[in-house]
Amino acid sequence: MKFIDEVTLFASSGHGGAGCVAFRHEKFIEFGGPSGGDGGKGGDVVFLATSGLSTLLELRHKPHQKAEKGHNGMGKNRHGAGGKDLVIKVPVGTVIKDADTDDVLADLTEDGQSVVLLKGGRGGQGNARFASATNKAPKFAQPGEDLEERKLRLELKLMADVGLLGLPNAGKSSLISKVSAARPKIADYPFTTMVPSLGVVPYKNYRSFVMADIPGIIEGAHDGAGLGHRFLKHLERSGILLHLVDISWMPERDPLAEFEAINHELALFSPELAAKEQVVVITKIDLPQTQVELPGIRAWFEERGITVFPISSATGEGLEPLLDEIARRLWSKPEEVW
Numbered sequence: 001m002k003f004i005d006e007v008t009l010f011a012s013s014g015h016g017g018a019g020c021v022a023f024r025h026e027k028f029i030e031f032g033g034p035s036g037g038d039g040g041k042g043g044d045v046v047f048l049a050t051s052g053l054s055t056l057l058e059l060r061h062k063p064h065q066k067a068e069k070g071h072n073g074m075g076k077n078r079h080g081a082g083g084k085d086l087v088i089k090v091p092v093g094t095v096i097k098d099a100d101t102d103d104v105l106a107d108l109t110e111d112g113q114s115v116v117l118l119k120g121g122r123g124g125q126g127n128a129r130f131a132s133a134t135n136k137a138p139k140f141a142q143p144g145e146d147l148e149e150r151k152l153r154l155e156l157k158l159m160a161d162v163g164l165l166g167l168p169n170a171g172k173s174s175l176i177s178k179v180s181a182a183r184p185k186i187a188d189y190p191f192t193t194m195v196p197s198l199g200v201v202p203y204k205n206y207r208s209f210v211m212a213d214i215p216g217i218i219e220g221a222h223d224g225a226g227l228g229h230r231f232l233k234h235l236e237r238s239g240i241l242l243h244l245v246d247i248s249w250m251p252e253r254d255p256l257a258e259f260e261a262i263n264h265e266l267a268l269f270s271p272e273l274a275a276k277e278q279v280v281v282i283t284k285i286d287l288p289q290t291q292v293e294l295p296g297i298r299a300w301f302e303e304r305g306i307t308v309f310p311i312s313s314a315t316g317e318g319l320e321p322l323l324d325e326i327a328r329r330l331w332s333k334p335e336e337v338w
Helices: 172-179 229-235 255-269 288-303 319-330
Strands: 006-012 045-050 064-066 086-091 094-098 105-109 115-116 150-157 164-167 197-201 206-212 238-246 276-281 308-310
Touching: 006 086, 006 115, 045 105, 064 086, 086 094, 086 150, 105 115, 115 150, 164 229, 172 197, 172 206, 172 238, 172 276, 172 319, 206 288, 206 319, 229 238, 229 255, 238 255, 238 319, 255 288, 276 288, 276 319, 288 308, 308 319
Parallel strands: 006 064, 045 086, 164 206, 164 238, 238 276, 276 308
Antiparallel strands: 006 150, 045 115, 094 105, 094 150, 197 206
């Protein structure tokens, strides 16, 4: 299924039903009096987060969403039925914003969480409600309240414990496919991964955590370069970040300059994102060029107080220490890990 992480909706609640103007006309009752019933309430627009969905694709094809209007009141004091609420199901992790002001209206982060964003109009009162000692035959009723409508923007931010960060072809897809059941496309050209994917990584004592493979971020991504900044927001949901660095291209490319450039992109996009914990991972240590350059790269990071974790997704070398470090950072009580 195509991954859709952003969609614009035009949503409206239901109009309230109108009150009725009616009078009783019954045999043997000389003065029947008013008998107009009330109109029904219009339906609300409700957003419901569900773990059964993973994309916003279905809403892309239904940009106009409208709740049912309330039914009008009727004679003999019969009230109109209320309009059905419109329940829009969205994936867990969906942020709902006002498309015009960019204000956040709701952030649905739990399965089953719901929010009423647009309330249906109240039904109008029928003329029976307005009868009094001075006006025993009112010939008027209230119209139903008007509906609410709004242009909304829905953004899906993946919910993950660990987010993979790095340039295209840094080895993110290879890593997540090695440690989880996720099967992203893997190839030796940039931007192989076009959509984010999630994988559940099993750990010791039947524990597990969720890892997100985010499409490659390049310099200028916050301004739309490469795949643009639309995927940077997924990293905001991650507890910690694994920053994957590929040094097999040296000396043709400078991975250390690329490492600093990516962190600069994070800071430009969101200071909070830049402040997240990072674990630096040197990938592809099964390649001869990586083994040659590794001592110098490790020394550069250690001078800055950063411990690196060399791994090979092809052979599995170094994966166990890396998973242990992730577990140590995710779970506050180390004794729970073992």
